[in-house]
Amino acid sequence: MTRPTRRAHRGPLAPVGLLSPTGPVDAPDAEGTWGAPGAYDLRSTLGVLQRGTHDPCVRVGAGLAWLCFTTGDGPATLLATSGSPPPASTASGAAAPEVPGEPRGTSVRLRAWGPGAGQALSSAPALLGAADVWDGFDAAHRSALPPWVAEVRRRNPGLRLPSTGRVFDALVPVILEQKVTTIEARHAWRYLAEHFGEPAPGPAPARMRIAPGPRRLRHVGSWDWHAARVDDSRRRTVLRAAEAASGIDRLAALPLVEDPGRKLQSIPGIGPWTAAETLQRTHGHPDAVSVGDYHLAAYIGHALAGRATDDAGMLELLEPFAGNRQRVVRLIGLSGFRKPSFGPRLAPLDHRGR
Numbered sequence: 001m002t003r004p005t006r007r008a009h010r011g012p013l014a015p016v017g018l019l020s021p022t023g024p025v026d027a028p029d030a031e032g033t034w035g036a037p038g039a040y041d042l043r044s045t046l047g048v049l050q051r052g053t054h055d056p057c058v059r060v061g062a063g064l065a066w067l068c069f070t071t072g073d074g075p076a077t078l079l080a081t082s083g084s085p086p087p088a089s090t091a092s093g094a095a096a097p098e099v100p101g102e103p104r105g106t107s108v109r110l111r112a113w114g115p116g117a118g119q120a121l122s123s124a125p126a127l128l129g130a131a132d133v134w135d136g137f138d139a140a141h142r143s144a145l146p147p148w149v150a151e152v153r154r155r156n157p158g159l160r161l162p163s164t165g166r167v168f169d170a171l172v173p174v175i176l177e178q179k180v181t182t183i184e185a186r187h188a189w190r191y192l193a194e195h196f197g198e199p200a201p202g203p204a205p206a207r208m209r210i211a212p213g214p215r216r217l218r219h220v221g222s223w224d225w226h227a228a229r230v231d232d233s234r235r236r237t238v239l240r241a242a243e244a245a246s247g248i249d250r251l252a253a254l255p256l257v258e259d260p261g262r263k264l265q266s267i268p269g270i271g272p273w274t275a276a277e278t279l280q281r282t283h284g285h286p287d288a289v290s291v292g293d294y295h296l297a298a299y300i301g302h303a304l305a306g307r308a309t310d311d312a313g314m315l316e317l318l319e320p321f322a323g324n325r326q327r328v329v330r331l332i333g334l335s336g337f338r339k340p341s342f343g344p345r346l347a348p349l350d351h352r353g354r
Contacts (some may be wrong), residue, residue: 014050014059019066023203025079029117032110034125040106042082044334046128046162049162049281051173052186056193056209068200068208069169071123074115075203075210078124083107106158113202129160132284144320146304149328152335159330161284165252167264168245169211174277175237175269176230179294184229190230196220214245237269253282254285280326289318289325295339296329302339303332 046065050058059066064081083106108128112120125131142150164170176192177185196216197209212220217238225235241248244267251260260283261275273292279285290296291311301309304317318325 010255014053014055014061018205019054019059019061019064020205021079021203022206025111025203028079028111028113028202030112030121032124034108034110034128034130036108036128036130036158036160038104038105039158040082040108040128040160041081041156042108042128043255044156044158045160045162046080046127048330049164051189052182054186054207056190056197056207057211058288059205059208066204067120067127068204068210069116069120069164069166070210070213071116073119073120075198075201076112076114076120077200077204077208078120078127079111080124080128081109083109113204115201116281122284123165126163126165126284129162129284131163132161132286134327135160137286137327141321141324141328145328146329148335149331152331156272156331156334159334161286161326161330163279163284164211164282166249167251167260167278167282168214168241168248170265170281171241171248171270171274171278172211172217174274175234175241176279177236178234178274180229180234180267188228188230188234191224192217192220195224214242233269237267240267240269252282256285261285261288286324286326287322289315289329292314299337299339300332302340303335303337 022264041046042065043060043062046058048062049067050060057068061302063083064079065082067078069078082262108124110124112118112124114120138153144151146151172192173185173189176188193209193211194207196212200208200210230238248264248267251263254260254263256279261272261279264270264275264278265272271292273290276285276288276290279288280290291314297311298308299336300314301307301319305313309317321328
């Protein structure tokens with residue numbers, strides 16, 4: 001059986017310079033704390049939200065994260081920093097109960113700036129994974145995991161699946177990632193946010209932005225889509241999503257049992273892969289597998305069976321963990337496992353000179 005490498009992969013990590021605030025980190029418009037009932041790892045939980053080290057909207061480091069987004073009350077910048085013992089109260093103001101014989105957990109300090117600071121603070125516990133519970137997974141599946149994956153789980157008790165609740169915001173960068181290299185997708189995301197987003201409020205690190213909303217995206221000119229290296233297929237899908245943005249955002253309130261992913265796929269250009277990648281971030285979907293991914297099936301095949309496989313083979317390997325397949329995928333990613341690589345990397349296309 002193929003074994004993981006020693007180098008653990010915890011998702012993107014912004015260099016220290018990119019995490020430095022532009023001003024003093026004091027006098028927030030809203031602040032509070034959230035007490036995680038047990039171990040909590042801010043970096044591995046929120047790292048999945050960051051698109052590369054230079055993401056203009058999300059920067060995650062060791063023990064802190066900057067997130068810039070729009071709420072119903074307006075834009076907000078949220079700074080989350082993790083510590084050790086929890087405080088006497090949580091972000092909601094309720095006292096954090098202590099359970100005899102259990103670890104006190106981890107405290108996450110929350111500070112927010114901007115018109116949407118209050119809403120950003122109230123949504124922070126879900127964002128941090130407060131609703132994600134691993135007890136059922138550990139009880140039902142931990143013994144069935146390959147020993148090295150079970151060891152990854154043992155070493156990462158603080159991993160949670162985040163729920164941003166902002167479906168349109170999560171959907172756009174996923175659409176930009178359809179059928180292109182990571183380099184191309186991240187360039188497109190940065191270009192659109194830097195040219196059509198707005199400056200993040202408060203002392204957010206330099207060049208952090210609020211991502212453009214649906215109305216702004218509908219007015220992006222054809223040349224700018226070209227400069228962002230976004231082809232017509234992805235551009236049209238983004239614009240169709242922008243037209244349906246109010247309905248898309250209502251899916252945040254739809255529980256997973258009502259299959260919001262199926263409703264999301266009613267928009268032309270959004271298929272199972274795009275829906276899964278979105279719900280992993282907006283709903284903390286523990287079972288969403290990114291079927292159709294260029295690399296994932298071969299990666300999971302090598303990790304669990306020692307050989308490359310296709311989507312059907314990947315789903316067969318993950319079937320024993322039905323209901324929690326995304327948890328297994330995340331654990332394998334955290335292990336540092338790397339599948340064998342053959343041939344040159346796919347070069348990104350640049351159409352700007354054509």
